Amino acid sequence: MNYSRQRDLILKTLQENAVHPTADCVYELLKKKEPNISLATVYRNLNLLADKGIIRRISGLDGIARFDHNTHKHYHFICSKCHKVYDVPYDVAPDLPARVAAETGLEVESCQVSFKGLCGECQKLTRN
Amino acid sequence: MNYSRQRDLILKTLQENAVHPTADCVYELLKKKEPNISLATVYRNLNLLADKGIIRRISGLDGIARFDHNTHKHYHFICSKCHKVYDVPYDVAPDLPARVAAETGLEVESCQVSFKGLCGECQKLTRN
DNA sequence: GATAAAATTGATAATGATTATTATTATTGT
């Protein structure tokens, strides 16, 4: 894997915008600094970085793939109203792979835990 | 909601094929009995039945929506080799909404827990 | 049972996210 300015910028954009952006969102953010960037390049590199374990691909939230600079174990929550994505601490359901293996004999490589509901801000707005 | 023969057949197909089929898979299965069925009708009714809570929509397994006749609380596992979907018992991670609410204050409406890895059969085949 | 209103269907076009293609440009080892 050679160095590329575009890939570098894509990674930085993800680190500086910890909002679990979609590929298209990263593309829009980057276009300000790098107007000639191609959407295909953004997809290519986000997938590459995720495959290398440098970032994380989040699927299952709303059908659209999102990307996370934080590779530590944790889960996600998407607000059904404002569509913002929040982190959920790992200890709400720790060691799932081991539990599944113990109960079923399946060999778990990865797991996705995603929640959907109303975030704090939208709860307030709805309450009235 | 009026009765329709097609919707009835779609529900029966799901109940008789407990393999967590995709919409396209239901369509292919149904074409044997109902050659004139339209893919749009399959999508329309699977979504309708899921919205009514009669069946369950499973998203997050592999990007493609799958459907489950079993509406009881449980999770899913998809084999990364043969792509078969297995059920995972609820008690590997029970009461997640309450735990998330307790830790974060988020109001959880639904959650998706999906595992990926090697199923028993594919483990055997790989071992040699 | 006939009939009109409402719901559903089949066929297909449209959409939206993602991937593939390819000629051009950038990077790297020598």
Add this chain to the structure above:
DNA sequence: ACAATAATAATAATCATTATCAATTTTATC
């Protein structure tokens, strides 16, 4: 500096899903 290799930009293609709409089916009423 230069050839070999990798990456890019632009865009076409793909795939799952949804929207559109004329024709058909279902249902309530007579």
